[in-house]
Amino acid sequence: MASPPPTDPDRRPYIGLMSGTSLDGIDGVLFDAQALVVTGHVHAPFSPALRDELLALNTPGDNELHRAALAANAVARGYADVVAQLLEATGTRRDEVAAIGAHGQTVRHRPGGFDGYTTQLLNGALLAEQAGIDVVCDLRSRDVAAGGQGAPLVPAFHRAVFAAPDADVAALNLGGIGNLSLLFADGRTGGFDCGPANCLMDGWIASHRGLAYDTGGAWAATGQVLPELLTALLAEPFFTLPPPKSTGRDLFHPAWLQARLKPGQRPEDVQATLLELSARTAADALKAQMPQARTLIACGGGARNGALMRRLAELLPGVQVQSSADRGLPVDQVEAAAFAWLAHCFVTHQPGNLPAVTGAAGRRRLGALYPA
Numbered sequence: 183m184a185s186p187p188p189t190d191p192d193r194r195p196y197i198g199l200m201s202g203t204s205l206d207g208i209d210g211v212l213f214d215a216q217a218l219v220v221t222g223h224v225h226a227p228f229s230p231a232l233r234d235e236l237l238a239l240n241t242p243g244d245n246e247l248h249r250a251a252l253a254a255n256a257v258a259r260g261y262a263d264v265v266a267q268l269l270e271a272t273g274t275r276r277d278e279v280a281a282i283g284a285h286g287q288t289v290r291h292r293p294g295g296f297d298g299y300t301t302q303l304l305n306g307a308l309l310a311e312q313a314g315i316d317v318v319c320d321l322r323s324r325d326v327a328a329g330g331q332g333a334p335l336v337p338a339f340h341r342a343v344f345a346a347p348d349a350d351v352a353a354l355n356l357g358g359i360g361n362l363s364l365l366f367a368d369g370r371t372g373g374f375d376c377g378p379a380n381c382l383m384d385g386w387i388a389s390h391r392g393l394a395y396d397t398g399g400a401w402a403a404t405g406q407v408l409p410e411l412l413t414a415l416l417a418e419p420f421f422t423l424p425p426p427k428s429t430g431r432d433l434f435h436p437a438w439l440q441a442r443l444k445p446g447q448r449p450e451d452v453q454a455t456l457l458e459l460s461a462r463t464a465a466d467a468l469k470a471q472m473p474q475a476r477t478l479i480a481c482g483g484g485a486r487n488g489a490l491m492r493r494l495a496e497l498l499p500g501v502q503v504q505s506s507a508d509r510g511l512p513v514d515q516v517e518a519a520a521f522a523w524l525a526h527c528f529v530t531h532q533p534g535n536l537p538a539v540t541g542a543a544g545r546r547r548l549g550a551l552y553p554a
Contacts, residue, residue, distance in 0.1 A: 191529045192216050194280035197268060197315065198522025199261050201287050203358025203430055204380050204483055205233050206394065210264035211515050212272050212279075213522035218343055222272035223515050226264050232256050236303070239289045240431045250289070250303055257287050258305040262312035276554075281316040283525025283549075284309060285517075291430040293331045299323075300332045310552035318525040318549040325535045330542030333428035337363035337373030337539050339520035344479050344509060352468055352475045353506070354494075355517065356380065356484025359430055360464050364472045372471060373539040374425035377418075377463035378434040379484045383456045385436050390449045399489025402457040405450030414442040415459050425471070426541035457490055465497035481506035481516040524548060 196213045207227035211220045228236070235253050239246065261284055269276065286302030293300055306319040322332035340353040340363040353363040360379035364372035380395065387396045396402055418438075420429055443452065468475060478501050484490055485505050495503040506513050527534040533545035 191280045191526065194278060195221065195274065196280050196522040196525050197265060197282040198518040198520065198525065199264060199282060199284040200518040200521055201228070201257065201285065202482070202517060203288060204384060204395075205236055205287075205358070206483060208260055208264045209514055209518040210261075210268045211518040211522060212268055212274060213519050213526075215523060215526040218523075220511065220515050220519050222268055222274070223512070223518075224264050224268045224271060225514060226260065226267070228260065232260070236287055236289065239303070240435065251305075253287070254303040254305045255308055257303050258308040259312065261304070261309050265313045265315065276314045279315050281318050281525045281529050282309070282313060283321070283521035283523070283528075284317055284319040285321065285521050286319055288430060291333065291428065291432055293326045293333075293428060298326050300326050306550065306552040310554055314554050316529075316554050317552040318528045319552070320550040321521065321524055321534070321548045323550075324546045324548050325540050325542045328535075328542040328544060328546050330535060330537065330540030331426050331428040332540060334361040334363070334373050334375060334539065335524065335535065335548070336361065336517060336520045337365075337371050338534065338536050339523045340373075341365050341371050342523065343511060343519075344506075346477075349477065350472055350475050351477045351479065352472055353479045353481065354464055354468075356460070356464075356480055356482040356487070356490070357517065358384070359434070360460060360484070361428075362464065362467055362471070364475075366472075371536055371538060372425065373536070374467070375428040375430075376467040377421060377429070377460065378456075379460050379464075379482065380487075381431060381434055382439055383453060383460065386439070386449070386453055386456060389436070395483070396453060396457075396487070399457055399487045401450055402453040403489050405448065405452070405454035407458045408447060408451050408455045411442065411444070411447065411452065411455045412458055412462075415439075415455070416462065421463055421466075426539060428540075457487075457493065460484070461490055461493040461497055465494060468498065468501075476501055478503045479506050479509060480504070481511070481513045483514065485513040
């Protein structure tokens with residue numbers, strides 16, 4: 183007869199679920215909150231139909247409420263499938279898991295001011311019903327309600343897993359959007375979104391070559407950076423805003439790029455310029471906010487883009503640019519692990535945000551609970 187699961191929330195595993203702005207699918211991890219290690223990982227791509235619908239919902243259109251509700255249900259079912267696969271792959275029982283930390287799919291992110299809000303599509307009640315495990319979701323809204331950006335939320339987790347006691351370390355998540363965590367040796371933590379990482383590159387290669395992403399940056403490597411286009415892209419005011427700041431597809435979308443293009447520009451040259459934009463904005467942000475950093479730890483799908491990683495290293499002489507995998511955490515597991523960690527914070531009644539990062543009025547317990 184199986185022994186009963188421990189009741190201490192620090193000893194029970196958590197599940198973290200993440201689907202980011204790159205729209206490449208769902209990552210699920212089983213996470214040991216006490217040891218801060220991932221003990222299992224599953225990835226499931228979105229179906230083409232769901233991916234197209236989620237992409238469409240990033241742009242205002244007809245009957246959005248109905249479409250969004252159906253998409254939220256589809257995301258919940260996809261999340262539940264990943265949970266089932268993860269439990270089977272790791273031999274974990276549902277009653278052993280303390281909670282699921284589920285991010286949902288961001289389709290609007292407009293924080294700031296009296297009417298600030300952020301929207302992640304996910305039917306948390308349906309996920310709890312199908313998974314049979316407590317679900318902690320809607321993890322950004324409380325920070326926004328407290329006047330914060332609601333993003334990035336991962337710097338606190340990055341500090342827990344990547345910080346060094348005797349050196350300033352930076353961590354760069356290269357998802358659809360790039361976000362930078364500044365882990366100072368004196369205990370201070372900073373962080374902010376620095377600009378597009380993969381979203382523009384992915385959209386451009388999809389429209390011109392029918393591919394989901396540019397593997398290793400190979401197509402970008404066949405092109406040449408267009409100085410005039412790069413200058414036009416870098417003129418975006420967001421890049422010079424001081425932290426705290428966050429962004430998403432609300433700003434960096436195909437129409438934003440199209441408005442800055444000129445006739446006759448070769449598609450591969452545009453791709454090369456978009457890669458340069460991603461590298462340049464991240465490198466410039468690090469130089470401005472932590473010029474003394476000697477280590478940059480990259481994670482997210484963009485960390486698999488060899489051309490992007492090489493360009494970051496070229497732009498940051500004297501900085502060791504390495505993958506989070508070199509620190510024991512594969513690049514596609516970091517964000518899911520962060521949301522498992524945030525679920526642990528919720529369950530143990532700890533705040534999950536950092537006001538110095540998001541600009542919120544204070545520390546807040548993040549999330550809404552849907553019991554199993």
